Amino acid sequence: MKNTLILFLRLMKHIQRSPETIMSAMVQPILIMLLFVYVFGGAIKASLPDGVNYVNFQLPGILVMAIAYNTSYTALRMFSDKGKGIFNRLNSMPINRSSTLWAHVFASIVSSLLSLAMVFAAAFIIGFRSNANILEWLAVAGILATLSLALTWVAVIPGLIAKTTDGASFLAFPLVFLPLFSSAFAPTETMPAALRIFAENQPLTPIVETVRSLINCEPTGNDIWIALAWCVGIMVVAWIFAMRVYKRQT
Amino acid sequence: MGDIVIQVNDLRKSFKANHVLKSVSFEIRRGEIFALLGSNGAGKTTIVNILSTLMKPDGGNASICNYDVVHQPEKVRQSISLTGQYAAVDGILTGLENLVLIAKLRCVKNSNAVAVNLLKRFGLGEATDKRAAVYSGGMTRRLDIAMSLIGNPDVIFLDEPTTGLDPEARIEVWKTVKELSNSGTTILLTTQHLEEAEQLADKIAILHGGNIIANGTLDELKKLFPPVKKEYIEKQPTLEEIFFAIIGAGKAEAQ
Numbered sequence: 001m002k003n004t005l006i007l008f009l010r011l012m013k014h015i016q017r018s019p020e021t022i023m024s025a026m027v028q029p030i031l032i033m034l035l036f037v038y039v040f041g042g043a044i045k046a047s048l049p050d051g052v053n054y055v056n057f058q059l060p061g062i063l064v065m066a067i068a069y070n071t072s073y074t075a076l077r078m079f080s081d082k083g084k085g086i087f088n089r090l091n092s093m094p095i096n097r098s099s100t101l102w103a104h105v106f107a108s109i110v111s112s113l114l115s116l117a118m119v120f121a122a123a124f125i126i127g128f129r130s131n132a133n134i135l136e137w138l139a140v141a142g143i144l145a146t147l148s149l150a151l152t153w154v155a156v157i158p159g160l161i162a163k164t165t166d167g168a169s170f171l172a173f174p175l176v177f178l179p180l181f182s183s184a185f186a187p188t189e190t191m192p193a194a195l196r197i198f199a200e201n202q203p204l205t206p207i208v209e210t211v212r213s214l215i216n217c218e219p220t221g222n223d224i225w226i227a228l229a230w231c232v233g234i235m236v237v238a239w240i241f242a243m244r245v246y247k248r249q250t
Numbered sequence: 251m252g253d254i255v256i257q258v259n260d261l262r263k264s265f266k267a268n269h270v271l272k273s274v275s276f277e278i279r280r281g282e283i284f285a286l287l288g289s290n291g292a293g294k295t296t297i298v299n300i301l302s303t304l305m306k307p308d309g310g311n312a313s314i315c316n317y318d319v320v321h322q323p324e325k326v327r328q329s330i331s332l333t334g335q336y337a338a339v340d341g342i343l344t345g346l347e348n349l350v351l352i353a354k355l356r357c358v359k360n361s362n363a364v365a366v367n368l369l370k371r372f373g374l375g376e377a378t379d380k381r382a383a384v385y386s387g388g389m390t391r392r393l394d395i396a397m398s399l400i401g402n403p404d405v406i407f408l409d410e411p412t413t414g415l416d417p418e419a420r421i422e423v424w425k426t427v428k429e430l431s432n433s434g435t436t437i438l439l440t441t442q443h444l445e446e447a448e449q450l451a452d453k454i455a456i457l458h459g460g461n462i463i464a465n466g467t468l469d470e471l472k473k474l475f476p477p478v479k480k481e482y483i484e485k486q487p488t489l490e491e492i493f494f495a496i497i498g499a500g501k502a503e504a505q
Contacts, residue, residue, distance in 0.1 A: 006354050014342050085338035089397075092302040092332040094324060095355050 003095045007103030008110075014077060015111050021073050026115045029066035030122045033058065036185055037126060044186045055127045059119075060211035061184025064204055065176055066115045067148045071155040072172030074108035078159030079168035101246060104159070105152050112148040130215045140214045143227055147207060150235035151175065156242040160249060184208045203230035255280045255405060255436045256301065260310035263296055270296050272460030273310070278438060278453070280404075283431045285451035286440045292457045294440035295335055298409045301438070302332040315404055331398035335409045337390045338397075341383030345374050345393050348382055349400065356401035368396040372426065388419025395426055399435075406430065408439045412446060417490060418497070424449055 015021050036044075041054045048057065081087050081100075090100045120128070132140070155171055162168035179185075181198060182205045188196050199205060206226040213220040256278040263271040270293040278284040288294050299305040301312055303323040311318060317325035340348050346365050353361030369378050372392045377385060382393060391411060398406050408427065412420040427450055431437055441447055447454050448468060455465040464471055487495070 003355055006351065010340065010343065010351055013347070017342050083336075084340075085334040085336040086340060088299075088302075088304055088334050089332055089338040090355070091304055092327060092330060093352075093355060094327040 003099040004102045007099055008106045011103055011107035025069045025073050026118055029062050029119055033062045047187055055123055058185050059123050059128055060208040061179045062119055063116055064179045066119050067112045067151055068175035070112040070115050071108055071151040072169055074152055075155040075159035075168045078104050079162050108152040109148050131217050132215050136214045140211055146231040150231045153235055153238035153242050160245045178204050182208055253280055256314050258312045261307050261312055262309035263307050269460055274462055276455050276462055276465055280436055281434050282452045283437045283450050285447035285454045286457055287447050287454055288457035289442055295409055298407045302330055302407055303327055329404045331403040332407045333394055333398045337394040339382045339390050339394050344379050344381055345369055346378045352397045352400045358401055372396045387415050388422050391423055405436045410440055
């Protein structure tokens with residue numbers, strides 16, 4: 001546990017000292033939010049019911065994107081540690097081997113949470129308002145934390161098996177684009193049939209819908225359970241694969 | 251002669267159909283510098299990986315300080331330190347932070363003081379608070395070796411420590427290795443530079459085709475070959491000697 005903490009603090013120094021990570025993982029989601037709210041928002045609002053706060057509407061999609069950006073950097077950090085022989089050095093030292101892996105996982109979650117906090121702050125400045133009570137906020141926090149843990153375990157797999165930097169970061173692409181093909185930014189009713197079926201049934205849609213309902217104090221219905229099932233399902237499957245890869249390599 | 255610290259018996263390892271190690275046996279005594287000599291892909295790194303508990307052998311056994319590398323890996327890890335083929339230095343951390351990190355992980359008391367001392371000893375005092383990413387190749391390697399010394403391990407593995415270094419940096423590293431050995435540390439060094447083995451090693455083993463085909467001191471190895479023929483030829487300076495002569499002259503002029 002102590003070693004996990006030491007290694008975790010090392011990774012946090014990495015994040016803090018790498019302007020590139022801060023720009024793409026923390027600032028970029030905010031820029032995309034500004035793009036949606038101020039560039040597309042006016043037009044999209046026309047197809048939404050009257051009185052919808054578009055900042056509130058699009059926020060869950062941006063939150064999911066922020067998690068995706070952050071976890072893709074986890075894959076890169078793991079790849080770099082492995083390539084430079086830092087994993088080999090740590091694994092030949094008298095420390096618990098799983099601490100190297102868990103340090104990366106914790107760093108990933110903490111960086112995601114920091115990034116989410118920044119997105120929330122920026123959203124508040126541009127007009128995000130919520131009357132959600134403490135229970136609803138806890139539910140939002142729980143879902144986002146579970147999603148970030150799930151996507152972290154997904155990111156561990158390419159981090160461990162990639163042969164090139166491009167390979168390690170390839171996951172970022174689908175993860176960052178997936179929220180665009182959901183109900184996160186625009187209602188699905190106007191999409192072509194095939195896309196609409198995909199958008200309404202992909203895992204991010206119930207997650208986004210649940211978070212949106214919670215912050216707007218609306219009933220979530222079954223969505224919350226479907227969202228949790230997806231998060232936990234992805235987490236368990238990715239965790240099994242990641243551990244298998246990890247054990248084979250050490 | 252000291253007691254045996256590393257004992258390797260009939261070690262075997264294959265990667266699919268590629269039999270990298272067929273039957274490798276050798277032993278290393280306390281305080282020795284043992285050079286494992288072989289060309290690229292001969293299996294030197296495989297041996298180092300097995301001995302440093304990163305990889306399991308297919309057969310045979312190996313022990314370090316009487317602990318079996320397969321069955322008592324935790325005990326082995328207490329006794330060893332690995333300086334791998336690529337300098338495992340964290341470029342984003344400073345030299346000091348790199349050393350403090352390892353010291354904390356090894357539960358060394360006064361980690362800061364230990365780190366500062368090592369930096370001085372390795373001539374990195376001025377680079378203490380610079381990020382390791384800006385270090386030269388030789389400095390990076392010295393920091394890498396310094397990191398391996400924390401906690402005073404009995405055995406240090408140096409896997410091709412001078413690959414990719416310029417001649418000056420190589421000599422810096424050689425000096426470091428000799429000093430280490432004088433302080434009683436046992437060193438297993440792999441290299442493909444014949445001169446490196448000649449310069450540093452007490453014992454030299456040649457790994458070829460999955461087996462150790464020769465093992466002994468430099469003098470013993472020389473005896474395996476036909477007696478020395480005496481030929482009188484002009485002694486030509488090597489390019490290396492020329493290089494250092496010029497650089498040395500340049501330095502003298504500068505002063």
